[in-house]
Amino acid sequence: MDRREELFWKKVAAPDERGCRKWLNELTSTGYGKVTYKGYRTTAHRMAYILTNGPIHADLVVMHDCDVRSCCNPDHLKAVTQKVNLADMRAKGRAGDCRNFGEKHGRCKLPTGKLDEVKAKYAAKQGSQTALAKEFGISQTHLSRIVRGVSRVQG
Numbered sequence: 001m002d003r004r005e006e007l008f009w010k011k012v013a014a015p016d017e018r019g020c021r022k023w024l025n026e027l028t029s030t031g032y033g034k035v036t037y038k039g040y041r042t043t044a045h046r047m048a049y050i051l052t053n054g055p056i057h058a059d060l061v062v063m064h065d066c067d068v069r070s071c072c073n074p075d076h077l078k079a080v081t082q083k084v085n086l087a088d089m090r091a092k093g094r095a096g097d098c099r100n101f102g103e104k105h106g107r108c109k110l111p112t113g114k115l116d117e118v119k120a121k122y123a124a125k126q127g128s129q130t131a132l133a134k135e136f137g138i139s140q141t142h143l144s145r146i147v148r149g150v151s152r153v154q155g
């Protein structure tokens with residue numbers, strides 16, 4: 001384990017009664033752990049997954065089995081495609097106000113917190129517009145409008 005990895009795990013709490021290991025540092029407005037690792041910004045649970053299982057494909061999202069957004073226990077995490085993740089969210093009734101997931105529609109409304117997340121990720125060059133659009137379940141057109149600051153909430 002290198003020094004950075006050690007520092008990372010120091011910011012993760014001991015397992016609680018459900019086995020969840022919560023991120024103790026800064027959280028995003030949507031409740032995910034925020035981390036900067038080797039110069040790029042990502043979420044703590046994604047980092048935890050990568051540190052444990054090795055690099056994952058940029059198209060995959062790291063999903064919580066436990067639904068605790070700040071949880072960094074690798075046993076509670078799995079890498080899935082965004083399609084599976086959204087289907088899971090829908091199944092659990094957590095789709096928020098985003099009704100149209102189809103990339104064709106591109107009318108999916110992102111909650112304000114998500115907007116900032118999209119912009120931050122884009123600014124940090126964490127993915128192409130296409131990859132980010134996919135990750136957030138919106139169209140590339142919509143995403144490009146968001147990052148240009150044209151669109152606030154409506155597609």
Ligand SMILES: [Zn+2]
Pocket residue numbers: 019020021066067068071072073076
């Ligand atoms: Zn958990």
